[in-house]
Amino acid sequence: MNLFVDLLLWAIAIVLAVIAGRRSHTLLRTSTREGVMDCVRLIPRIMLGVIGAGYIAALLPQETVGRWLGADSGFAGLAIATLGGFVTPGGPVIGFSIGVAALKGGAGAPQVIAYTTAWALFAFQRLFIWELGVMPPRLVWLRVAASLPIPFLAALGAMLIGRP
Amino acid sequence: MSEPPLQRRPRRSLDWSTAFIAVTVIGAAIAVYVRDGQTRFLEILVSDVALFLDILPKVLAACLIASFVAVLMPRETVLRWVGAESGFMGLIIATMAGIIVPGGPITVFPIAAAFLAIGAGIGPTIAFVTSWTLLGYGRALIWELPFFGPEFVVWRSLIALPLPIVAGLLARSLAGLFGVRPGGGT
Numbered sequence: 268m269n270l271f272v273d274l275l276l277w278a279i280a281i282v283l284a285v286i287a288g289r290r291s292h293t294l295l296r297t298s299t300r301e302g303v304m305d306c307v308r309l310i311p312r313i314m315l316g317v318i319g320a321g322y323i324a325a326l327l328p329q330e331t332v333g334r335w336l337g338a339d340s341g342f343a344g345l346a347i348a349t350l351g352g353f354v355t356p357g358g359p360v361i362g363f364s365i366g367v368a369a370l371k372g373g374a375g376a377p378q379v380i381a382y383t384t385a386w387a388l389f390a391f392q393r394l395f396i397w398e399l400g401v402m403p404p405r406l407v408w409l410r411v412a413a414s415l416p417i418p419f420l421a422a423l424g425a426m427l428i429g430r431p
Numbered sequence: 432m433s434e435p436p437l438q439r440r441p442r443r444s445l446d447w448s449t450a451f452i453a454v455t456v457i458g459a460a461i462a463v464y465v466r467d468g469q470t471r472f473l474e475i476l477v478s479d480v481a482l483f484l485d486i487l488p489k490v491l492a493a494c495l496i497a498s499f500v501a502v503l504m505p506r507e508t509v510l511r512w513v514g515a516e517s518g519f520m521g522l523i524i525a526t527m528a529g530i531i532v533p534g535g536p537i538t539v540f541p542i543a544a545a546f547l548a549i550g551a552g553i554g555p556t557i558a559f560v561t562s563w564t565l566l567g568y569g570r571a572l573i574w575e576l577p578f579f580g581p582e583f584v585v586w587r588s589l590i591a592l593p594l595p596i597v598a599g600l601l602a603r604s605l606a607g608l609f610g611v612r613p614g615g616g617t
Binding site: 286320384 | 452453455456462466467476479486489490491493494495496498499500501536538547553556564565585599601602605606609
């Protein structure tokens with residue numbers, strides 16, 4: 268699956284490169300150079316983000332997280348879950364593994380949905396490493412503000428449907 | 432082909448947000464070293480360096496895609512589909528785009544920034560990022576499914592389906608309220 272994503276990404280990049288090259292060679296050259304330079308500029312951030320996530324995750328008390336998010340924790344539980352999603356580092360695995368640990372430790376499904384949704388939407392580290400590096404900062408904060416109700420809405424949806 | 436050259440934001444490799452993360456990471460690394468010892472410290476380092484090498488080709492591909500998209504995408508099409516005037520349809524199109532874009536934040540943020548630079552509206556841009564975050568198949572298949580199992584993932588995704596549009600609508604009204612424009616000075 269990982270390889271599939273790699274291949275798909277490179278296939279798209281190559282098709283676009285061919286289209287650009289057909290239009291003009293200068294266009295292909297300048298946009299390739301710009302893309303490569305963007306990548307080089309992102310590398311220090313990525314190293315920090317990926318290598319740092321492991322250390323931050325190692326320090327998180329997973330059992331405590333599970334206890335705070337019980338099925339009866341109500342709105343406060345949802346608020347804690349949302350806040351927890353914000354402070355969880357943004358690697359690909361950490362939020363899910365904590366979410367599963369919480370679910371196994373007795374957390375309610377809506378709380379876990381609020382947690383993983385908040386983590387997916389605005390884990391602080393992903394915000395700082397990826398988004399603020401690339402997008403206009405005001406727009407990033409606007410997105411975070413507009414996303415604040417989303418974990419609650421997702422949890423509410425799960426409560427209303429009674430699933431998962 | 433006489434469109435003016437794009438004004439893309441200059442990117443610095445180091446700034447305050449990176450510095451903040453650097454301090455947090457160094458602090459956490461020292462704490463792990465002191466608490467758990469050198470073996471655990473090196474264990475984490477080795478596995479994370481492997482992960483880093485794994486995502487590097489994705490980063491390069493994504494940056495190239497974003498760069499090509501920025502020069503190839505006809506601006507009128509972007510404006511019509513997801514421009515500031517695209518209304519509710521623009522939000523739906525952006526949500527669908529977020530579902531099908533492959534890869535991680537490495538891919539989605541450069542592409543979102545590229546679309547913004549060629550005239551996409553605030554609402555659709557935010558619906559796109561939100562949709563990728565909540566519904567992107569890549570993350571759901573590779574990471575969420577093995578952890579949570581199909582039932583959880585399917586129900587969570589169904590519940591999340593309308594939420595990118597909610598975020599887009601909210602973002603648009605907030606942008607109007609605070610006078611944020613897509614060009615977005617800092």
